[in-house]
Amino acid sequence: MKEAYNFEEIEKKWQKIWAESRIFEAAEDPAKPKFYCLEMYPYPSGRIHMGHVRNYSIGDVIARFKRMRGFNVLHPIGWDALGLPAENAAIKHGTHPQKWTLDNIDYMRSQLKRLGISYSWSREVNTCLPDYYRWNQWIFLKMFEQGLAYRRLSWVNWCPQCRTVLANEQVVAGRCWRCDSEVSQKKMEQWFLKITAYADELLSGHEQLSQWPGHVLEMQKNWIGKSEGALVNFKVPAIKKDIEVFTTRIDTIYGATFVVLSVEHPLTAELIAGHPEKEKLLDWIKKTIAESRAKREIKEEEKVGYDTGLKAINPFTGQPVPVFLANYVLMDYGTGAVMGVPAHDQRDYEFATKYSLPITPVIKPASPEIQPLPGQAFEEYGILINSGEFNGLSSEEAMEKMAGLAETKGFGRKSVTYRLRDWGISRQRYWGTPIPVIYCEKCGLQPVPYDQLPVEIPFKAEFTGEEGSPLEKIPEFVNTTCPQCGGPARRETDTMDTFVDSSWYFFRYCSPGETRLPFKPEKAAYWLPVDLYIGGVEHAILHLIYSRFFTKYLRDLGLTRIDEPFPHYLAQGMVTKDGSAMSKSRGNVVDPDEMVKTYGADALRIFILFASPPEKEFAWSEEGLEGCYRFILRIWNLAEENLDLFQEKGVIAAGQFDEASFQRLSKKLHQTIKKVTDDIEQRFHLNTAISALMELTNSLKKGRDLLRQSREGRELLAEALTDLILLLGPFAPHLAEELWQKTGRTTLVAQTSWPSYNPELAKEEMITIVVQINGKLRDKFEVEAETEEEILKEKALSLPRIQELLGGREPKKIVCVKNKLVSLVV
RNA sequence: GCCGGAGUGGCGGAAUAGGCAGACGCGCUGGACUCAAAAUCCAGUCCGAUUCACUUCGGGUGUGGGUUCGAUUCCCUCCUCCGGCACCA
Known part of the structure; x- marks a missing residue:
């Protein structure tokens, strides 16, 4: 009796097995080549959206693929957990920003797990915990000591809606990048980080970023504006x-x-x-x-x-x-x-x-x-x-x-x-990293001593939405003693821009529990730089330039030796529906949860990767998702109907088949392995990799009846199914594991080597040669691969159709290209 | 205004190094199954002619030109869309 495809049961089952076996946890192993695969961590706004699904699905294919290719893969995730929305929620609904944030994280974590993303969950980083943000403060103090963090009265961009200062990078066409309000100018005391000290290096460093999209480099170059x-x-x-x-x-x-x-x-x-x-x-x-x-x-x-x-x-x-x-x-x-x-x-x-x-x-x-x-x-x-x-x-x-x-x-x-300005990081808000500075009437501005870190965000606060930071109104926070003279002093109430957090989180993943330094230099030395960074291009200037700045600074501090954190950046395209970006205000948001519920995580993953290459815009269509669900169903049924093959004793065939149709199928199999491998590895064109898998599935389905009739055919079919399941591993991991188990294996696909192909078998033996007359296609003929040009020419000229068309005329010129065509000019 | 990127069937897209345009999927059309429908399966699907038919011919990758035996691919012109920057001295 054929079993029905119950994705909900299957997906939960394998998610549990992955979690319990801890196979996606990573440890430094100098004997193995490492691969650090990173996607931009999310802001815990409440729920995962389709942009996240796309981002994390792309990353997961790469991470799973690299693991199967024998790499020691680090694939972590965390939460960009400080920021305004939490505080706005507190003002609106009376929920404490911490509770709001932590609840959101819990929910979103479960969503990511439900998608089957292969993260090293033990390395999860959460920037709103003192464990993390104390190192923002530590880095700030180091910069302060070197004059790279300084305070100055200056004209600043003021967002009246967010009631805080914005950095130049965060003003888009005169408006706030977050809430779109018109930004005004205000003269205020502000803390700055001296990113301009690295202006020239940020520009010349582009030479090391040949694997970045050109337009992103261009945007940064314009921004630096030398x-x-x-x-x-x-x-x-x-x-x-x-x-x-x-x-x-x-x-x-x-x-x-x-x-x-x-x-x-x-x-x-x-x-x-x-x-x-x-x-x-x-x-x-x-x-x-x-x-x-x-x-x-x-x-x-x-x-x-x-x-x-x-x-x-x-x-x-x-x-x-x-x-x-x-x-x-x-x-x-x-x-x-x-x-x-x-x-x-x-x-x-x-x-x-x-x-x-x-x-x-x-x-x-x-x-x-x-x-x-x-x-x-x-x-x-x-x-x-x-x-x-x-x-x-x-x-x-x-x-x-x-x-x-x-x-x-x-x-x-x-x-x-340079057009680049120093980075204004002061924010007059509560849910951010307190800037570790104390003002003493006698001694003036005093940095908080390192042994007094972290300066924690006080839990008890009032969220009224009135002018001024909630921190100013908390005497227990503001009133302190001067670290210099012990006299009464006042704490800085500005908090840091949350882009500070994201400027070094990728270092923290290497040693998330580290208590002496922001991260363990030896561990970072093993993992960094990030081998592939994937995320939306909206951060082309903001996050990506700040992170480059921090990396260079951390290098100068001696904590790392790398110059660039992300030598390879894949800028993922937007997810759109009905021609525009999904957004609440447009009311065209599709909830991933619902899609997972209806079609399963595997179908959703396949679809979001299939409909366009990662760097391009992705147009949502539920019909398309249904198509991918059908594809999965076809594979499922094909496997179910042929499970008996795996009970048969015998050696799996090594690719020698007499029957012509078997040869074709065997060739198709090897070509598919080659194409899927190359598409993932060299081009990140996951859409064409999936279409190759669809083609193979279609071929197997068509050939199934014939194949089953002979021992040889059954071996070939079993071999093809085995490889197909493995190739599906990165894309539809739950389905792959389930089928793998059904075919009698006790191992995990995630821990199995990527299938290899025989390059000889992947090559076409017979090639169609095209014959053109004056550039127009006139005839074709089949010939063995690598046939010499002279023979192609003779063969082409002897074709009855060509002779007829030439009508006795002698071609003026004949162009022959091996394995391609013969072109006659008359 | 300046700087990028892109324009391919009804739609998303493919063509990896200048060599058969339209892979794969969606949608649509017809058929099978069914009392019927859904699901599934099979066939077809760039446009226009042509043939009883297997066919055959012409056109076709935003526009106009160029290079080439041959251009979706390279060069130039223009148009449209998207993104970035926008008094940067």
Whole structure:
């Protein structure tokens, strides 16, 4: 009697066996090649979504495959468990963030287990536990000692909805990356991590990241925004101060007819001190600063500026030029002041036209074919004119010489500027890592001594949603003693950005219980770097650049020797439905739980891998999932109907078959093993690997009746089924284990070697050669593989159809390609 | 505006090194089974002609061009979509 496919029973059964046998736990073993397979850990928001299912299914195929290939695989998971949603839930529903988070983790853990992902569960990391975040504090203190963590008053991005500060990376088109509110500017004391100290290395490190998608590298490169140029000082005699400008075009400096400062520039107050309309100006400055980033970033916004009435001296020409304040100069970049060269910079051109400032061309096109467009700045490189002793030089030569002159004369120098800003990590919220700093009235700012770590998040707190961090309102937390003098002192109430947690969690997995250091260096040395990192591209700049920064810092601390944590990054595509990303607001969310319940984890896994390659977008369709369920059912029935073969005594055939149809099937089997292996190993094209498995299944089904008629055929069928089950192991692990057991095996598929193929058998022996006349397909013939070109040519020309078409004409040219085609030109 | 990426049947996608376009799956159509339906199984399914029929011919990978015996694949033009950056001096 054939047994029905009861996925629920089967899947639970094997999940239990895997857990009890602990076969996915990993230990360092220098004798075996290691493979660290990592997927981005989830934020425990409540439930797993399809994006997670996709991410973790991809990772699991790789992890299971590598294990079967003989690798010592580390495949861990954890929880990015600190963060705003927990606190918002507390405000809304009165649940404590800790309870909310831990409950969510419990539920989501059970969901991942229900999917049959082969994690090393003993290494689970949870960032909201003091065990973990104390090391955030430890790393922070190390950085603080070296001046890489510092506090400064600065303009920051403020999200009114989240009521906290955001890092530049977390502001997307002027809006909060999390809640989409418009971000405003606020001047606050903030803690920063000096990621800019690594700007150059973060950029040059890209050379080691050849296995990253190009567009992600491009995005990081743009974000770091390295630009080489020069700093030049313009003296302002009236206030006896210098204005330092940054320019990438020092060759145009003879055309600098004004200087513009950002409204946030530290010199503004002094510059307008004596201005007749000072009050009006101050008003405008205030208004401009307060304007949201979003508004200021709209390109169409008109350039507005005010003349301070003061003059600055162009150090090259010696001529005085007016000093302006304007809304189009960013304090964030360079020095917050620029020289205005209207003839050769479009923005300056617009500004100069509006305020009737002189426009002096100092660059002429290098060749007559290039002509400057009327009414626009000429921004190309060219030949210098109107530039005194530099006339006639090319822009490139001039930049070199002029920077040199500025340096010798002491009013400038070559310089490199980055767009990358230091990482503002202060968050005015409760559910985050407390920044381990104490303020003493007598001794000032004091780091918390290492032996007092962790500074724990106090459990008792009020979640009112009112302005200010809940931590500020907890006297037991705020009031403390100074580690220096023992006197009364106050704790820092800002907590860290949660991206700090995720910047080094992949180190923690190597020794999750470590109590002396963030991680055991020897263990990390064995496992790291991560051999394959898989996750959504939405973290292309944020998480992936912070992690690279932390890795380099930890290296400099001597805790690791690697430069890059993720030499190979697979950016997984989005899961969409009806043309857009699944989201609650669109109401197009499909719940994985329901799908697992209806079709089983194996079918869901197969489908989410089958419908498109990992890096591309994935369009959800329940019909597609049903198709994969049918595929599983076909395999199940095929195996069930042939279980008797495994009772027969005898050697499993080694691939020598007389019957032609058997040979074809045997060949198909070996080709399938080859294709599935290559697709997983070399391309990560899991979709085509699955389609190859479908083809093999179809072939076996078609050939089954014939095969069963002879001893030889039965052996072949048994061999094919055996390999098919093993090949299914990474994709549909529960099904594979169950069938493996049904065929009489007492081992686990997960611990069995990946099937090998015979390359000779995988090769086609007979090849179809295509015959073309003038590039058009006219006929085909079968020939043994590797047949020489000469013979192909003769054979092609002798074909009756070809002779007929040629009609006696002699081909002008004949192109023969072995194993491919014969192409005739007449 | 700048920088990337992508455009292939009704749909998701395949074609790995320039060589038979459309594998595999979905959907659809017809058939078998059934009193009937579902499920399952079998056959067909790029478009247009052509043939009683096995066929045969033409067109076809966003557009227009180029290189080549031969282009989904390489080069150029334009269009569309997606992503990133967006006064970066």
